[in-house]
């Protein structure tokens with residue numbers, strides 16, 4: 387049996403914050419703002435995974451009003467979400483993600499992010515695809531005000 391989920395998230399780019407995307411710190415003059423470490427890609431994947439098991443979203447499980455999640459490591463967030471997926475008897479089929487950003491340039495970090503995401507989902511890198519696109523300088527991403535990410539995930543019953 388298969389289940390599918392999708393995720394979408396946005397975080398603002400501001401000065402004085404690290405730029406962590408997909409569990410990897412990317413050297414850039416600005417970073418992502420959030421209650422947690424604001425890892426827009428891992429949040430998106432976590433939301434997609436929760437969607438696939440019909441468990442709402444990360445805001446429900448990790449409220450941004452809870453001081454426990456202040457500066458929370460999104461790798462841990464995704465691990466906890468993935469534990470719920472596995473507890474329900476599922477494993478990863480595949481996940482396909484897109485980072486929507488005029489900047490920073492993602493290409494040099496895509497392989498490392500892919501491996502990191504695979505590790506967090508107890509899967510092989512071949513089951514994970516990470517893409518990046520600009521918005522041709524249009525909109526908030528085009529003005530480098532923020533970064534968006536989306537993901538589609540397929541999970542399957544463990545064999």
Ligand SMILES: Nc1ccn([C@@H]2O[C@H](COP(=O)(O)O)[C@@H](O)[C@H]2O)c(=O)n1
Pocket residue numbers: 486487488489490491492493494517518519520521522
């Ligand atoms: N932040 C980004 C955005 C895009 N890329 C790579 O550049 C290529 C062209 O992007 P388009 O906006 O024309 O789709 C594409 O191969 C992206 O992977 C990037 O590295 N970082």
Ligand SMILES: C[C@@]1(CO)OP(=O)(O)OP(=O)(O)OC[C@H]1O
Pocket residue numbers: 395419420421422423424425429444445446448449450451455456457458
């Ligand atoms: C992760 C949480 C919790 O620390 O905070 P943020 O980093 O603000 O992220 P967001 O994607 O807005 O939603 C989930 C939040 O509850």
